[in-house]
Amino acid sequence: MTHTIDTLLDSAILKLSQVAESLQLKPRFESEILLSFVLQVSRVYLHTHNKQNVNLTQTEHFLALVDERTKGKPIEYITQSASFYEHTFYVNDSVLIPRPESEILIQKASEIITRHNIESIAEVGIGSGILSITLSLLHPQCRFFATDISQKALEVTQKNIHSLAPDSNITLKHCSLLPSSWQDIELIISNPPYICDDYPISQPLTYEPNIALFGGKDGLDILKALIVEAKNRKAFLLCEIGYDQKNALTHFLEQHNAKAIHFYKDLSGLDRGFWCRF
Ligand SMILES: C[S@@+](CC[C@H](N)C(=O)[O-])C[C@H]1O[C@@H](n2cnc3c(N)ncnc32)[C@H](O)[C@@H]1O
Structure with a gap:
């Protein structure tokens, strides 16, 4: 199934919302950070190209990073920047x-x-x-x-x-x-x-x-x-x-x-x- 920027963000926001309180994170903001990191585009680009299709490799990469974030890995270590x-x-663990x-x-x-x-x-x-x-x-x-x-x-x-x-x-x-x-x-x-x-x-x-x-x-x-x-x-x-x-x-x-x-x-x-x- 092909995903668009919008549908991927929606599914990530849903997952991150479940841990938002315990990890004190903002689901939309962090979903956008992770997707812009995977696609190597700005957050503004996600808004102006929200109906664009995302290929399978990038989709899988993005969902894996969302998964790591729901387990508590700091976003800075995921995107290697702070x-x-x-x-x-540049930061790493x-x-x-x-x-x-x-x-x-x-x-x-x-x-x-x-x-x-x-x-x-x-x-x-x-x-x-x-x-x-x-x-x-x-x-x-x-x-x-x-x-x-x-x-x-x-x-x-x-x-x-x-x-x-x-x-x-x-x-x-x-x-x-x-x-x-x-x-x-x-x-x-x-x-x-x-x-x-x-x-x-x-x-x-x-x-x-x-x-x-x-x-x-x-x-x-x-x-x-x-x-x-x-x-x-x-x-x-x-x-x-x-x-x-x-x-x-x-x-x-x-x-x-x-x-x-x-x-x-x-x-x-x-x-x-x-x-x-x-
Ligand atoms: C709290 S971190 C601060 C890192 C950075 N200066 C910052 O403010 O983000 C402490 C740093 O001290 C280093 N460190 C710990 N013991 C040390 C020692 N005895 N001599 C030199 N560096 C040490 C650690 O490896 C770590 O990089």
Whole structure:
């Protein structure tokens, strides 16, 4: 049986409606995203060509993707793309899906870079590259040094640098935290794994890499290591944190004589990050 764009969208909307509440998805929007991905056309094209026939291979591909989505696979992993700060990043299941709240970290980093004339920035846990790549486009005069403990994540970063910021000055290294050979770092940024190891994560999060999510017994392992790292380097530090980590981090930062400690909230009013200097 031949399907048209309209009939395929109708059947996908019906299937996705059944999981819309549990997966918090918008059935029409996601059906259109998936069909435009399979047909490699824009969403507008689907509306202007709604009676067009879709061939069998494309139909089967589309229905298989709808099926994956009903099982909870994040749409970004299905389409291998995610929007962040007006750019479209390649993503796969080796990296965390960019979160909108990380755009606040970009704004805070930009303010620190501009106010203190910072030229040398290190990122721990670069993942898909959203933070360093976006900042390098906003501040092309800066040098960036970034690590990730996952080699597969670094392959994704490399791909995004190539497509989005080929002229940027970003040095990558596969290692934990920062290598001692990188000297004169003025600002360290990170959106580290900060979920407690035994926290019962929601089903969509199970698709994301554990190494990007979990930060030890209390979720603070990497955050504490970053504070020590920034202290040893007398650098500025800007990190994203979990909504319930402000008190523990304030205590640890004060113990390490951090200066000018500021916490910031996300758009839901939850504590989401801090910056300080040493
Ligand atoms: C929450 S993700 C953030 C990715 C990306 N920066 C973003 O904001 O979307 C954390 C990243 O840190 C990496 N990571 C975990 N432990 C690390 C460590 N000890 N040293 C360096 N990177 C680490 C993970 O592989 C993952 O890519």
